[in-house]
Amino acid sequence: MSGQIRFEHTGRVAWITISRPEAKGALTFDMVSALHGIVADLRIRAEVEVVVIRGEGTDFCAGSDMGDITSILGATAEERRSAFDASISGTIQPLLRDLLALPQPIVASTRGHAIGIGVMFMLAADLVIASDTTTISLPQPRLGHSLDHGESWLLPRRIGPSRALQICLLGDVVGAEDLERFGMFNWLTDDADLENRTREVVDGLLSVAPNSLWRTKALLRNSVDASFEEQLLIEREHAAAGAATEDFVEAIKAQVHRRAPVYTNS
Known part of the structure; x- marks a missing residue:
């Protein structure tokens, strides 16, 4: 595993930190593979209930490392096409698919630059807590190619097609106030309070039964492409299955007796 990607499993929370502050969190191919x-391992870790993605230092993730990209500039057109196709199909898209398939809620805690793949992490997250220093940009059109991290599907669904076109076609840097207005974030906080606010949100998620968390996330994700009747059916299936768990019994008893529930993920 790359030492520039730090993974910590603290209790019921997995913390993924992009630990390359000297490069503003820019990702090399090796870091993406790590x-x-x-993420692939987290899909089978039932003990992990919440996943947090964050950057170390002043920035979240300043996109792909330009060294990896400039290394192919001397190649032929067909070699460049092949290299880009292999990178996208072999690393970026599998990572994005596995992120979107995680049953656990994903929290992105961001500050400073989020560029390219950094924006992808925000869009793949279920909840975004942003410092007031956060900016995003999708510069790919200005770099002679086009969107390549799933942004063309994810961004319009987050902020609407008109705003997505504005951000993607112009490639401009967009600041935190505009991003909050567009609906990119769930919370916007002072930079000094980002870590505290992140832990508050994580604690709030941990107060919900794990089974209920992943079922609710699955329902909301499914609703994007489901018909109304399809969604009613899957809601019924999830609700009935949830009622069969011991955590359901504990949640109701705790509510009746006005105490905090103690969940066992069973």
């Missing part, structure tokens, strides 16, 4: 390995 991230994919972590």
